[in-house]
Amino acid sequence: MDSACSGMKCSSKFPPHIAEKTQKHPCYSAEAHQTYARMHLPVAPVCNIQCNYCNRKFDCVHESRPGVTSEILSPDAARHKFLWVKEKIDKLSVVGIAGPGDALANWQETKATIRLIQEIQPDIIFCLSTNGLLLPEYAQGIVDLGIHHVTVTCNAVNPEIGAKLYQHVNYNGQRLTGTEAARVLLENQLHGIEYLTNRGVMVKVNIVMVKDINDRHIPEVVKKVKELGVFITNIMPLIPAPGSNFEYWPQTSMKDINAMRDICQIDIQQMRHCKQCRADAVGLLGQDRSQEFRMCNLQQQKQAPIAAKPDKTPVKIAVATKYGKLVDLHFGHASEFQIYQGSGDEFTLLETRRVAKYCAGMPDCDTEESRREGIIDALRDCNAVLSMRIGYHAKERLRKKGIYSVESCDSVENGLHYAVEKLRKKEVI
Incomplete structure (x- = not known):
């Protein structure tokens, strides 16, 4: 089953109002992505980990991948942009905060943005993306804000493998590297995911598939997060980002991605329509209109x-x-x-x-x-x-x-x- 909330799998665990919202979430519902639009508000520039596959470059408009945006917004500017997009795009159902850094590493900006938009449209669906390092600290805050959809990127449940994917982790004022960095990150991810799912939050886990590093390990990741109550997993191909440690690593083929999704489908439903969106994406999945809705364009119109x-x-x-x-x-x-x-x-x-x-x-x-x-x-x-x-x-x-x-x-x-x-x-x- 690829459709969100199909049959009893969703309704038996999640309240009806959350299940209903999920039907309108283009990332959680295979049907919704062709009808409902989303917008990402790039209010979170700081990140607390450095993945070997990531380079948060703000100024390459031709790139479409996580971590890329053409502008950074303040919470107030994000509010103005929401009003603008809401007026122009029908069936805008989701507001997401997906970077270009980490939503929780910029918690004050993230929280302020959500509250400003809730004042305008209380029923809008909010979605946060995070690496999970600070989930234990902010999970209750997420629940208190009424956020029911959270995406956590978890690429390995073995610190030895994780150490090959992360350059360093900044946690509690310390810069951690190697297996210690991967271990701390993993412990916080698992603890935070379980905390959220036990409180009715639908968690999607993103997994970046990197050939010869974690590709054979992914079924183990999927089984573990299933135990924690994760709703859906999204296995994504590595996009070698210029300037990253994996700049010259081979891009994962969609043939290998789909084969892995088929294997993991046995344990948990798989997202198969992901477009690996920019941190400032606007519109339907696959029809990004982010450059049309840049704040400089709004200022010029006025x-x-x-x-x-x-x-x-x-x-x-x-x-x-x-x-x-x-x-x-x-x-x-x-x-x-x-x-x-x-x-x-x-x-x-x-x-x-x-x-x-x-x-x-x-x-x-x-x-x-x-x-x-x-x-x-x-x-x-x-x-x-x-x-x-x-x-x-x-x-x-x-x-x-x-x-x-x-x-x-x-x-x-x-x-x-x-x-x-x-x-x-x-x-x-």
Whole structure:
């Protein structure tokens, strides 16, 4: 049975109102994922463990995997985004907090976000994703908030195997490595999972299948979490993330994933429609609209018509554009910038300045600090950078150099006017 709450398996253990909500949860119900939408709010940037397969890169919009987002939101900004998405997307049933770090390692932000949205729509389904390290500490808080769906990533129930998957664990002010790190993480995961399931919380366990490390061990993981009352497991393929320890590890094939799901289906129902969503995913599973619902787009929609401001001190703006007509490039994918100067009334194209790409996309992203710093330095004489999108890390580097980041999805001319207006009002970030 792949459908959530099929037959007596769900209704005999969980209250009817939780079972009813689960029918509308696209991750827990195979039928719901084609009808009901979800949104992830990226309010949790900090993580307390380092998995060998993870690199929390904020600025690669072409990547779709856990740990990736194009923006970090405050709880108040998350509230505004919820109102925006709720107005535009029908059948929005779930609000999830899935990083880009760990929901519990950012508990105050997570809790504040949930409470703000509960004030707007008390019946919305909330879902948290966590590595489980802090579950014993916050499990009762999860219950008190009325959260009935929690996903825990548990990749091994043998610390010797776990030690090959985790680089380190930060716990109680200590940095743990090796089998000790894996043991502490596992103990907390198992204790927290059992605590939640005993209090009516539906727990889904995610398992990342890594060839030659935990692939043969997964049936043991599934049997163990079944004993703890887990509702469903989700066996996922390794996606080798650039910059991670497993960057060059082979990606797990879906043939192997499905074969493992078939084996484990005997013990517990399997999720077979997972899309390994981004931390800022919006919409139906498989139809991510996260870039449409970026907060910079909302801010631009609310911007009043821009009046020309002559007689102002000229500013210099670097524009990321393919052909010089539209602001249509992500900052990280621009190999050249058009440098304009003007005061808001008229602009002059001074030059086209070539640079190395800050990020060429998933296959070519790297973490070479000196190269990226050189790109920022090449724009040091500019007051602002105008691009279609820009990632968190790049934005911070520019800000530290006194260069403002402005995002626009318009013509170059309109984008320049918009950028100058933002500069004048000091609204750029």
